[in-house]
Amino acid sequence: MAQFLNASVGGISLGLIWGVLAVGVYLTYRILDFADLTVDSSLATGGVVTAVLIANGCTPILALLASCLAGSCAGLITALLNTKLKIPAILAGILTMSALYSINLKILGNRANVSFFGKPTINGYWADLFNLSLIDDKNVLSIITCVIVCSAVVGFLYWFFGTEFGCSVRATGFNSTMAKAQGINTDLTKIVCLMISNGLAGLAGGLLAQHNQSGDVNMGTGTIVIGLASVILAETVIRDRFSFWLKLALVVLGSVAYRLIFTFAVQMGMHTNDLKLVATAIIVIALTVPLIKKKIAHKKLKGGLNNVKN
Amino acid sequence: MLKIENLTKIFNVGETTEKTALNNVSLTLEEGDFLTIIGGNGAGKSTLLNCISGVLSVDNGTISLDGEDVTHLAEYKRAKYVSRVFQNPLDGTAGGMNIEENLALAFRRGKKRGLGWGITKEERVLFHKLLSETGLGLESLMAQKVSTLSGGQRQSLALIMAVLVQPKILLLDEHTAALDPKTAKTVLELTQKFTKDSKFITIMVTHNMNDAIKIGNKLVMMNQGNVVFQASGQEKQNLKVVDLISKFSEVGAELNDRILLNS
Ligand SMILES: Nc1ncnc2c1ncn2[C@@H]1O[C@H](COP(=O)(O)OP(=O)(O)OP(=O)(O)O)[C@@H](O)[C@H]1O
Ligand SMILES: [Mg+2]
Numbered sequence: 262m263a264q265f266l267n268a269s270v271g272g273i274s275l276g277l278i279w280g281v282l283a284v285g286v287y288l289t290y291r292i293l294d295f296a297d298l299t300v301d302s303s304l305a306t307g308g309v310v311t312a313v314l315i316a317n318g319c320t321p322i323l324a325l326l327a328s329c330l331a332g333s334c335a336g337l338i339t340a341l342l343n344t345k346l347k348i349p350a351i352l353a354g355i356l357t358m359s360a361l362y363s364i365n366l367k368i369l370g371n372r373a374n375v376s377f378f379g380k381p382t383i384n385g386y387w388a389d390l391f392n393l394s395l396i397d398d399k400n401v402l403s404i405i406t407c408v409i410v411c412s413a414v415v416g417f418l419y420w421f422f423g424t425e426f427g428c429s430v431r432a433t434g435f436n437s438t439m440a441k442a443q444g445i446n447t448d449l450t451k452i453v454c455l456m457i458s459n460g461l462a463g464l465a466g467g468l469l470a471q472h473n474q475s476g477d478v479n480m481g482t483g484t485i486v487i488g489l490a491s492v493i494l495a496e497t498v499i500r501d502r503f504s505f506w507l508k509l510a511l512v513v514l515g516s517v518a519y520r521l522i523f524t525f526a527v528q529m530g531m532h533t534n535d536l537k538l539v540a541t542a543i544i545v546i547a548l549t550v551p552l553i554k555k556k557i558a559h560k561k562l563k564g565g566l567n568n569v570k571n
Numbered sequence: 572m573l574k575i576e577n578l579t580k581i582f583n584v585g586e587t588t589e590k591t592a593l594n595n596v597s598l599t600l601e602e603g604d605f606l607t608i609i610g611g612n613g614a615g616k617s618t619l620l621n622c623i624s625g626v627l628s629v630d631n632g633t634i635s636l637d638g639e640d641v642t643h644l645a646e647y648k649r650a651k652y653v654s655r656v657f658q659n660p661l662d663g664t665a666g667g668m669n670i671e672e673n674l675a676l677a678f679r680r681g682k683k684r685g686l687g688w689g690i691t692k693e694e695r696v697l698f699h700k701l702l703s704e705t706g707l708g709l710e711s712l713m714a715q716k717v718s719t720l721s722g723g724q725r726q727s728l729a730l731i732m733a734v735l736v737q738p739k740i741l742l743l744d745e746h747t748a749a750l751d752p753k754t755a756k757t758v759l760e761l762t763q764k765f766t767k768d769s770k771f772i773t774i775m776v777t778h779n780m781n782d783a784i785k786i787g788n789k790l791v792m793m794n795q796g797n798v799v800f801q802a803s804g805q806e807k808q809n810l811k812v813v814d815l816i817s818k819f820s821e822v823g824a825e826l827n828d829r830i831l832l833n834s
Contacts, residue, residue: 425679428668428689432676435665442624442663443732444650444680501716 265528272524274400276517277407278468279487281414283495283516284509285461286488288418293434293454295343298354298485300462302361303335305481307466309368312375312476321383325467332463335361336455344448365478376475383471403472410468411513414461419506421457430454486540491516493547519543573600573623573740573772578632580618580796592618594796595632605766605773605787609780609815611824614793616776620742623774625649636739651681654738656729656746663729666718670709670728673717674698677732705731705761723754727761734765741766743775759786780812794824 282304289297307328314324335357342353369375384402388395393402421427432440433450440447462484470476495515499508519540526539580593592615600606608616621627623634625646633642636652657663664673675690675698695713702710707727717725726746733741743762747755763786766773777783783790790807792800792815799822802810 423689424686425684425689426686428672428676429684431668432665435667436662438657438662439665440676441626441647442650442655442657443676444647444682445676445684446647 268524268528269521270400270404272520273517274403274407274472276520277404277411277513278465278472279491279520280407280411280513280516281468282462282465282484283488283491283512284411284414284418285458285465286485287492287495287509287512288454288458288461290489290492291434292422292431293451293458295350295434295451295455296354297336297339297455297458298351299335299339299357299361299455299459300488301481301484302358302365303332303459303462303481304466304469304484305365305476305478306335306361306368307332307463308470308480309365309375309466309476309478310463311467311470312377313368313370315380315382315471316375316377318380321381321385321471325383325464325471328467328470329460329464332466333456333460335463336457336459337452339459340452340455344451362478369476369478373479374475374477378474380474382474383468399472403468406471407468410464411510414464415506415509415513418457418509422505426450426453483537483540486537486544487516487519490540490544490547491519493544494518497547497550572602572637573598574633574635575599575623576633576635578619578622578634579630580615580622580627581630584630591796593622593629596796596798597632598791598798600772600774600789602770602772603768604789606775606789606791607783607787608774608776608791608793609778609783610793611819613795614824615796616793617744618796619793620655620744620774620776623740624653624655624742652739653742654680654733654736654740655742655744656726656733658745658748660722660725660729660749663732664717664725667716669714669716670702670720671695671698671713673728674701674732674735677735680736680738701731701735707757707761721754723750723758726750726754726758730758730761730765734769738771741771741773743773745776745778748778762786780815784808784810784812784815792818792822794819794822799824 282300286300289295310331311324311328314327315321319327339353339357342348342356343350348356366373383406384399385395387393387402387405388398395402422431429440429445430450430453432443432445433447433454437447440450466476466481469480492512492515495508495512499511503511522543523536523539526536527533531539575596575598578593578596579591582588582590582592596615596619608619610616618627622629625641625644625648629642633640635641641649641652655663665676668676671690671694675694678694699710699713702713705727707724709724709728712720717728720728730746746762747758750758759782762775773787775787784807788807789803790801790810791798800818
């Protein structure tokens with residue numbers, strides 16, 4: 262039981278880190294309606310930037326900001342490929358993703374990973390502040406960091422999407438024909454949204470690197486599946502009438518739920534190699550539940566009608 | 572003043588499917604003019620409107636507005652002067668946003684969109700007042716998603732949005748064609764109400780020849796990318812549907828059922 266609880270705390274801390282990424286994925290897939298695959302690499306870019314910076318003595322917060330910025334640059338490239346060179350969204354994302362792999366290796370100095378054990382991390386602040394152990398309470402420290410970061414991200418986005426520019430990003434996603442007819446520069450709205458989304462992916466990568474105290478060129482593999490799974494899990498409870506900040510918060514919780522399902526599966530004796538299978542299963546189940554619900558509702562309705570007839 | 576000179580638009584240049592959709596079209600409209608355009612399928616009516624709004628680039632010719640050459644001005648920049656209502660009621664509004672948010676977007680047409688609030692309290696009050704004046708009952712649905720509205724309500728909203736900020740040109744491309752006859756009538760009446768005594772130019776494409784004669788002060792008939800007949804003022808008011816039909820057959824235009832049934 263204690264072991265399970267411990268594992269759950271680990272799951273929650275990872276879930277919150279990846280929650281930042283999930284919010285980014287939500288912005289592109291659901292708000293801008295742009296299938297962006299860049300995040301697979303921009304998350305790793307964020308991770309390796311933080312790793313290299315901290316290893317070279319940079320302060321942890323500055324490293325996180327740099328990760329965020331590096332991620333946005335990746336988003337900018339995908340956006341430019343799509344809007345200016347008219348390359349389809351998915352292909353633009355794949356191209357950037359593939360190019361970033363080489364760039365990430367270059368950032369790492371042609372190594373596959375860089376560790377910075379013993380160097381200060383953002384979690385170290387709380388360790389000092391609350392007298393916790395950097396090693397034993399690692400997950401708790403991460404949770405403190407991520408709750409702050411996620412709140413800041415949700416707050417920022419809630420404000421941003423209420424502004425004139427934020428509204429024009431939403432309009433672009435809902436109906437780009439209308440957006441252009443209303444004088445919205447849809448190229449610009451796409452560029453900005455992709456930069457924010459990938460900036461969040463970079464930030465998540467930075468947080469993950471600080472959590473692991475290392476950055477790895479492969480740390481982003483499968484990111485998009487994780488992000489989508491979190492969004493889809495969240496959407497099983499998100500309702501249209503919910504306030505935007507609540508939707509975003511639920512997306513973060515979707516990511517936590519996703520991790521906890523994993524934790525549970527592993528505790529039940531599943532091999533970590535099979536995790537991808539579970540990921541796919543989660544997505545498929547989450548996507549089919551609404552369909553099944555509809556079928557059941559339909560059957561009930563039909564049954565009701567038959568009863569009336571009889 | 573809208574001045575269109577020798578406008579030519581060719582699709583798929585150099586391919587076997589090459590098609591001249593506009594062939595040296597020239598047209599001049601003055602402030603307050605209301606032009607109706609009729610013509611068979613593929614006559615080039617939508618293409619002309621899409622060139623004016625900047626959706627399509629032109630192959631030859633110029634479009635100028637009050638002396639400014641806007642031929643190559645980007646679509647979203649031209650939106651400052653040109654507003655539109657589309658044939659499909661789903662195209663003109665953002666279904667996932669509510670009525671007041673849609674209005675707030677239209678309220679900023681032609682202005683910079685920065686980091687100020689996307690909609691303000693004063694605007695809500697203003698929109699409520701404006702919607703009440705149209706008598707469609709939309710003011711009680713301000714916070715409702717546009718996707719929950721009927722086609723007619725959506726098209727009325729699109730029309731309100733198009734004139735919320737005075738354009739220089741209002742383009743209506745068969746904006747009542749997708750509606751049932753009764754709703755179409757309501758939207759057409761709203762159109763007349765908004766354009767009556769207006770300072771801007773209105774161009775309306777329609778398949779209904781009665782409407783084309785009755786509404787507006789100018790009329791052009793198009794066929795195969797050419798303007799084949801023009802009328803204005805009293806001459807236009809005196810036209811009869813039979814006159815137009817004989818004009819159509821004079822130029823050998825194929826009249827589709829839609830035009831005949833609508834007339
Ligand atoms: N994007 C396009 N690519 C190729 N050809 C096109 C394109 N758009 C229009 N055309 C062709 O140009 C011609 C004029 O089309 P347009 O849409 O302007 O006709 P229209 O007068 O609006 O007809 P309708 O009454 O059917 O709406 C047609 O032959 C059409 O097939
Ligand atoms: Mg047309």
